[in-house]
Amino acid sequence: MKRRHTVPLQRGWLVALLLVLILFLSILLPQLGILNLYLQQVIMYVGINIILTISLNLVNGYMGEFSVGHAGFMAIGAYVSSLLTVLVFPRSLGPFIFPLVLVLGGLAAALAGLMVALPSFKTRGDYLAIVTLAFNMIIKSVLENIDAIGGPRGFMGMSKLTNVAWVYIWVLLTVFAIRNFVFSSYGRGILSIREDEVAAELVSVNTRQAKILAFVISSFFAGVAGGLFAHVLQFINPRSFTILKSTDVLVMVYLGGIGSITGSILGASIYTVLLELLRPLGVWRWVVGPLMLVILMVTRPRGIFGLREARWLIPAEEVQADATATS
Amino acid sequence: MQFIIQQTLNALQLGSVYALIALGYTMVYGILRMINFAHGDIFMVSTYLGFFGASFLLGHALHLPGAVTFVLTLLVAMLGTSLLAVFIERVAYKPLRQAPRISAVITALGIGLVLENFTLATIGPEPRILPQVIPVINFNLGGVAVSTIQVVILAVSAAVMSILDTIVRKTMTGMAMRAISFDKSVVPLMGVPTDRIISITFALGSSIAAVGGTLYGIAYMIDPYMGIRIGWWAFISAVVGGIGNIRGAMVGGYILGFVEIFVAAFLPSTYRDFVVFALLLVLLVFKPTGIMGMPVVQQKV
Amino acid sequence: MPLLQVKGLSHYFGGLKAVSDFNLDMEPGELVGIIGPNGAGKTTVFNLITGVYRPTEGQIWFNGHNLVGLQPHQIINKGIARTFQTIRLFKDLSVLDNVRIARYSQVQYSPWSSFLHTRWFGEEERKIREEALRLLGIFNLGSYAQALAKNLPYGEQRRLEIARALATKPRLLLLDEPAAGMNPGEIKRLMELIQWIRREFELTIILIEHQMRVVMGICERIQVLDFGETIAEGKPKEIQNHPRVLEAYLGKGVA
Numbered sequence: 001m002k003r004r005h006t007v008p009l010q011r012g013w014l015v016a017l018l019l020v021l022i023l024f025l026s027i028l029l030p031q032l033g034i035l036n037l038y039l040q041q042v043i044m045y046v047g048i049n050i051i052l053t054i055s056l057n058l059v060n061g062y063m064g065e066f067s068v069g070h071a072g073f074m075a076i077g078a079y080v081s082s083l084l085t086v087l088v089f090p091r092s093l094g095p096f097i098f099p100l101v102l103v104l105g106g107l108a109a110a111l112a113g114l115m116v117a118l119p120s121f122k123t124r125g126d127y128l129a130i131v132t133l134a135f136n137m138i139i140k141s142v143l144e145n146i147d148a149i150g151g152p153r154g155f156m157g158m159s160k161l162t163n164v165a166w167v168y169i170w171v172l173l174t175v176f177a178i179r180n181f182v183f184s185s186y187g188r189g190i191l192s193i194r195e196d197e198v199a200a201e202l203v204s205v206n207t208r209q210a211k212i213l214a215f216v217i218s219s220f221f222a223g224v225a226g227g228l229f230a231h232v233l234q235f236i237n238p239r240s241f242t243i244l245k246s247t248d249v250l251v252m253v254y255l256g257g258i259g260s261i262t263g264s265i266l267g268a269s270i271y272t273v274l275l276e277l278l279r280p281l282g283v284w285r286w287v288v289g290p291l292m293l294v295i296l297m298v299t300r301p302r303g304i305f306g307l308r309e310a311r312w313l314i315p316a317e318e319v320q321a322d323a324t325a326t327s
Numbered sequence: 328m329q330f331i332i333q334q335t336l337n338a339l340q341l342g343s344v345y346a347l348i349a350l351g352y353t354m355v356y357g358i359l360r361m362i363n364f365a366h367g368d369i370f371m372v373s374t375y376l377g378f379f380g381a382s383f384l385l386g387h388a389l390h391l392p393g394a395v396t397f398v399l400t401l402l403v404a405m406l407g408t409s410l411l412a413v414f415i416e417r418v419a420y421k422p423l424r425q426a427p428r429i430s431a432v433i434t435a436l437g438i439g440l441v442l443e444n445f446t447l448a449t450i451g452p453e454p455r456i457l458p459q460v461i462p463v464i465n466f467n468l469g470g471v472a473v474s475t476i477q478v479v480i481l482a483v484s485a486a487v488m489s490i491l492d493t494i495v496r497k498t499m500t501g502m503a504m505r506a507i508s509f510d511k512s513v514v515p516l517m518g519v520p521t522d523r524i525i526s527i528t529f530a531l532g533s534s535i536a537a538v539g540g541t542l543y544g545i546a547y548m549i550d551p552y553m554g555i556r557i558g559w560w561a562f563i564s565a566v567v568g569g570i571g572n573i574r575g576a577m578v579g580g581y582i583l584g585f586v587e588i589f590v591a592a593f594l595p596s597t598y599r600d601f602v603v604f605a606l607l608l609v610l611l612v613f614k615p616t617g618i619m620g621m622p623v624v625q626q627k628v
Numbered sequence: 629m630p631l632l633q634v635k636g637l638s639h640y641f642g643g644l645k646a647v648s649d650f651n652l653d654m655e656p657g658e659l660v661g662i663i664g665p666n667g668a669g670k671t672t673v674f675n676l677i678t679g680v681y682r683p684t685e686g687q688i689w690f691n692g693h694n695l696v697g698l699q700p701h702q703i704i705n706k707g708i709a710r711t712f713q714t715i716r717l718f719k720d721l722s723v724l725d726n727v728r729i730a731r732y733s734q735v736q737y738s739p740w741s742s743f744l745h746t747r748w749f750g751e752e753e754r755k756i757r758e759e760a761l762r763l764l765g766i767f768n769l770g771s772y773a774q775a776l777a778k779n780l781p782y783g784e785q786r787r788l789e790i791a792r793a794l795a796t797k798p799r800l801l802l803l804d805e806p807a808a809g810m811n812p813g814e815i816k817r818l819m820e821l822i823q824w825i826r827r828e829f830e831l832t833i834i835l836i837e838h839q840m841r842v843v844m845g846i847c848e849r850i851q852v853l854d855f856g857e858t859i860a861e862g863k864p865k866e867i868q869n870h871p872r873v874l875e876a877y878l879g880k881g882v883a
Contacts, residue, residue, distance in 0.1 A: 180745045185731065188729050191729075192729045195718035198680065201704075202700050202709075202710060203792060203793070205732045213739055
């Protein structure tokens with residue numbers, strides 16, 4: 001059995017180089033004024049949506065659950081990170097502690113994700129949808145009722161710490177982490193739950209552990225996205241994180257295709273950009289956009305890239321297994 | 328004490344509307360195992376149909392007796408809404424019957440968005456209330472204010488619900504609906520036109536929601552985004568009662584009406600959502616299939 | 629000491645008695661069959677042993693461990709594996725993945741390692757992949773490794789289910805109607821396969837089957853269930869002509 005080192009290694013170096021190049025561009029282009037503020041904002045929103053979509057896809061696509069409250073985790077990340085940068089840390093430290101603050105927001109959201117994972121042990125499908133919806137609304141309600149953080153009026157004052165480079169870095173981290181996770185035994189365990197949960201248990205998969213992992217990881221990244229969101233908009237209020245926002249993310253997941261990171265990147269990008277392109281239509285863009293979605297769903301129910309993955313995301317060993325399988 | 332009775336009346340009124348809408352969710356779920364997320368927005372469209380119907384009938388100085396105008400408004404709303412619902416079912420849901428269930432759900436969400444924003448774009452966001460098709464007379468029964476509107480809502484809802492109950496239990500169509508909800512694949516083999524029954528279910532569920540819509544429009548304000556809130560509330564009613572169970576939907580609607588009114592009566596309004604959802608969670612933990620739902624059959628291995 | 633000891637196992641679904649006072653002792657290496665008409669409770673017994681249901685009454689001891697109350701995956705980790713009456717493969721996953729997932733509980737690396745694809749992770753994954761491919765090779769499924777499980781021919785799917793079960797390295801294997809839907813040629817090969825894996829993998833096997841050729845051909849002992857109750861036990865020859873068994877299958881007034 002021959003291990004083909006050369007091709008994967010070369011490919012690896014090439015990819016890494018390309019990614020670093022893009023990073024430079026993401027820092028440089030805004031500085032040079034080549035990317036105007038509007039374009040920068042669109043790119044940042046695309047990135048934030050990519051993180052949201054990939055993270056939700058882990059639970060809804062790979063694990064086959066029906067979680068409809070993703071905005072709740074985003075809200076927690078947004079509020080926690082904002083409170084930290086505005087009330088806890090000195091302003092001047094802002095740009096330096098930004099990654100830390102995002103991680104803390106993500107961890108807070110992950111804790112909430114853990115709580116949602118628990119009911120998922122016993123309930124599935126439509127009932128889990130309602131549980132996640134309830135969580136979303138409860139989080140929103142709780143935030144509305146805490147006057148110290150602004151209540152229904154919202155919270156503001158964040159510095160604009162998010163920029164294209166940071167969004168890009170976090171998108172990379174999300175793609176890297178989740179892609180690696182999915183192509184591991186834990187990831188396969190999660191897939192098996194989607195296929196047949198009972199059978200999965202009966203072939204040694206600890207489904208409770210797998211569900212916890214999926215929900216916690218998913219909500220962590222949603223929290224990070226929330227933190228990025230809060231620091232580009234510089235104002236957040238509970239109404240930004242209702243079921244409507246969750247629906248947005250759901251649409252991006254299923255548009256791009258379940259169980260596919262590439263799909264999520266595509267779905268998030270297309271959806272965000274499309275809504276921007278349709279902006280001249282005014283309120284009609286919310287008619288045309290969803291209508292296009294309906295047409296897509298009816299003609300291509302699995303989404304653009306459902307259950308498939310772009311070649312360059314699949315680890316070399318998985319592709320290679322084919323060659324060594326002959327017996 | 329009078330306060331309690333007053334609030335009870337309000338709760339019955341609101342609960343009736345929730346129940347009527349919840350029936351639509353539960354009937355479609357029972358027959359297709361699908362949560363029609365567009366149903367709340369179909370309800371919203373029905374309120375506007377009622378609005379325009381009533382405006383038209385009253386505005387043309389037809390001098391019809393109040394009761395006739397009211398019934399005609401109802402019929403306009405019911406007819407228009409059923410046509411819309413059946414159209415949506417044929418064009419968007421039917422092609423997805425073999426697809427993953429989630430695709431149908433996303434389609435439903437998309438259709439809901441289209442309905443909301445189309446209404447918003449064409450008619451405008453201002454809240455409206457239906458013109459008076461029923462003379463509003465307020466009685467005072469021992470300190471409790473009762474209006475003709477409340478009486479009409481309660482009476483009409485009760486009537487509609489008992490008619491539906493009869494249809495489902497006593498007619499061939501109703502029996503076919505129940506059969507399909509048990510085993511969709513076998514029923515066509517017995518000569519039942521499944522597609523037709525499914526369309527009838529959608530039409531029926533939406534007509535009933537339209538009744539609820541017209542009644543709602545008489546008592547409260549309507550706006551293009553109301554479908555989201557009321558739709559979700561009605562959906563929760565259906566779940567609380569046991570989704571797929573028609574009597575459960577009725578019970579669930581009233582429960583939610585009571586919870587909403589009484590919470591608002593005793594707690595600040597911002598707590599309302601929180602209490603409703605917290606109660607919902609608690610219920611689902613102890614009785615996941617809802618109050619009248621069937622116990623979850625052990626998964627066949 | 630017996631490998632498996634089931635004592636007084638009973639299970640009710642609501643008011644319905646599915647299994648009543650089921651007893652079974654198995655020494656390592658035995659091959660026991662459970663037969664009975666449809667609905668007799670045979671699969672329920674499997675479900676009870678593997679923890680899918682918690683028994684209403686009774687005890688289950690495996691290798692000195694008490695199984696009652698454990699999660700199914702914990703029971704599997706103690707060394708029991710099973711196949712299903714209707715094939716329950718992970719249909720949209722590859723054949724290789726189906727077998728690899730069975731190694732889930734044996735994975736030594738933590739989730740953190742999976743994020744980073746550390747060297748340790750790489751080593752573990754390589755071992756898992758090699759073992760899985762080897763197992764597939766033994767079952768003549770190697771060329772299907774990257775195919776989706778749902779695209780396999782029926783006979784191959786059945787073999788894959790057995791291969792997947794064996795990937796958990798069990799000591800006790802529960803086979804639920806493995807011959808369902810097979811033609812006589814396939815049945816013969818199946819019987820040879822079962823005998824072979826019993827020797828190669830040092831397995832103790834419980835077999836539910838309707839095909840009498842298989843049962844009579846390879847089982848050392850047989851237990852007969854009807855309406856949840858054990859109506860007969862013994863060697864194949866004894867069971868073949870047992871009046872109550874014939875009655876259960878063919879109805880009264882025959883024999």
